[in-house]
Amino acid sequence: MAAPERLICASDDLAEGGDGVRFEVDTTSGRLPAFVVRFEGQPRAFVNQCAHVPVELDWQEGAFFDADGRYLICATHGATYDPVSGACVFGPCRGAALKKLAVVEVDAAVWLLGADG
Structure with missing residues (x-):
């Protein structure tokens, strides 16, 4: 396993199926918004970034889960993602996935x- 690169947040900042913490990540495409949530x-x-159209998922800062806290959901188009794999399980991008x-x-x-982690 690679060594930790950068602190994102305290563990207590993440509640099971609750709000996430936003941060930025450097990629080959440049600096992009990212988030972390707690699930299972x-x-x-x-x-x-939604796999359907490149818009941010949260409808309000940190709000990534559906009402039941079971799936990640894009507030713009309703694309629904598995919070473990990032795979789109419902909506306009079915078969695509979030970049994990x-x-x-x-x-x-x-x-x-x-990068090698």
Whole structure:
């Protein structure tokens, strides 16, 4: 596993199926918005860009989950994503996926992993 690259947030900032924490990530396409949420006890991070149309998912800062806290949802088009894999399970981008980011939880904090993580 790669060494943690950058601190994203404290572990306590993420509640199961609750609001996420936004951050930015450097990619080959430039700096992009990203987010991390907690699902099934683990932090899950993705580039904050719908696979249907490149818009950010959250309708209000940090609001990525549907009302039941089971799926990530794009507020613009209703595309619905699996919070583990990022795969679109319903909506206009079915079969596509969010770009997943590698994160790790160490010492009560969530860290972004390096490119080989």
